[in-house]
Amino acid sequence: xxxxxxxxxxxxxxxxxxxxxxxxxxxxxxxxxxxxxxxxxxxxxxxxxxxxxxxxxxxxxxxxxxxxxxxxxxxxxxxxxxxxxxxxxxxxxxxxxxxxxxxxxxxxxxxxxxxxxxxxxxxxxxxxxxxxxxxxxxxxxxxxxxxxxxxxxxxxxxxxxxxxxxxxxxxxxxxxxxxxxxxxxxxxxxxxxxxxxxxxxxxxxxxxxxxxxxxxxxxxxxxxxxxxxxxxxxxxxxxxxxxxxxxxxxxxxxxxxxxxxxxxxxxxxxxxxxx
Numbered sequence: 231x232x233x234x235x236x237x238x239x240x241x242x243x244x245x246x247x248x249x250x251x252x253x254x255x256x257x258x259x260x261x262x263x264x265x266x267x268x269x270x271x272x273x274x275x276x277x278x279x280x281x282x283x284x285x286x287x288x289x290x291x292x293x294x295x296x297x298x299x300x301x302x303x304x305x306x307x308x309x310x311x312x313x314x315x316x317x318x319x320x321x322x323x324x325x326x327x328x329x330x331x332x333x334x335x336x337x338x339x340x341x342x343x344x345x346x347x348x349x350x351x352x353x354x355x356x357x358x359x360x361x362x363x364x365x366x367x368x369x370x371x372x373x374x375x376x377x378x379x380x381x382x383x384x385x386x387x388x389x390x391x392x393x394x395x396x397x398x399x400x401x402x403x404x405x406x407x408x409x410x411x412x413x414x415x416x417x418x419x420x421x422x423x424x425x426x427x428x429x430x431x432x433x434x435x436x437x438x439x440x441x442x443x444x445x446x447x448x449x450x451x452x453x454x455x456x457x458x459x460x461x462x463x464x465x466x467x468x469x470x471x472x473x474x475x476x477x478x479x480x481x482x483x484x485x486x487x488x489x490x491x492x493x494x495x496x497x498x499x500x501x502x503x504x505x
Contacts, residue, residue, distance in 0.1 A: 238416070239321040240291035245445040246308045247274055247289075254309065277307035296322050313413065317447040320416045337363040337480065344482070345369065351486035352467070352497065356450075358414055358479020359424050360384040360407065368497065371504040372457065372465075372485060382427065384411060388435040398456035398464075401437075408441035409448030414479065450481050461503055462496040 248268035252259050257273055264270075269277075275285035280300060288296070288304075301322055305315045320326075335357040342364045345353040352372040354365030360383040362375075370377045373386075374396060384407050387393050387400075394400045411431075415424050431438040450471045457465040467485040474480040487493035 237291045243289045278303040314447045351484045405441045406448045409446030413447050462500045465493045
């Protein structure tokens with residue numbers, strides 16, 4: 231191994247090792263006391279089929295031309311999901327990360343028109359840093375925003391007190407946002423505004439700092455969201471994500487409910503209240 235160090239890779243492995251219990255990894259402890267939380271380095275090494283010294287040096291951040299098979303073995307030992315495996319690969323081979331242009335984001339007029347054409351769903355467009363780039367009237371109303379506001383949604387979720395009342399499972403959603411920012415910050419390593427956002431949230435939000443230190447990794451995926459809206463009450467909405475393939479990091483987020491359901495009727499009511 232060379233003298234070049236990869237601290238981000240080592241930090242990720244250490245936190246994930248500490249978070250995985252012996253029982254979850256299929257390791258019998260026979261009730262013996264343990265001095266460290268989670269797995270020991272030698273246990274991860276054994277599960278991955280590598281030497282303890284080799285794994286220790288990886289975790290200490292010493293750079294090496296790691297093979298794909300070794301990374302897969304370590305990912306399997308740590309029970310990483312597909313998104314976490316992708317994140318691990320980006321950390322292990324940062325030179326292979328495609329360097330995207332990190333300038334100001336622009337959303338095409340046709341994308342705005344697509345969002346505004348949806349009349350029965352709350353729709354908003356989010357950039358790679360979670361900046362709100364546009365949406366339809368119902369999308370802004372769902373988040374308690376006026377159509378002329380374009381906040382950064384990560385900042386809004388962590389620093390705006392009203393969001394804790396609006397989002398039923400705020401902790402889960404906020405942790406997911408922190409995980410998305412971690413993954414995206416590795417995908418866009420040259421984005422200084424992303425780095426400034428993460429630094430600001432770490433300084434201003436104890437919850438963000440706590441989540442960030444657990445090394446969460448998440449992507450924008452479909453989900454079921456629950457809201458306690460101040461105008462129309464409880465909403466259970468299905469969230470679907472459309473990633474724009476030719477606009478780096480931009481997503482269209484659709485929130486809707488089954489036709490005829492109580493939540494669908496409440497969405498209609500919300501739309502009528504803000505029209």
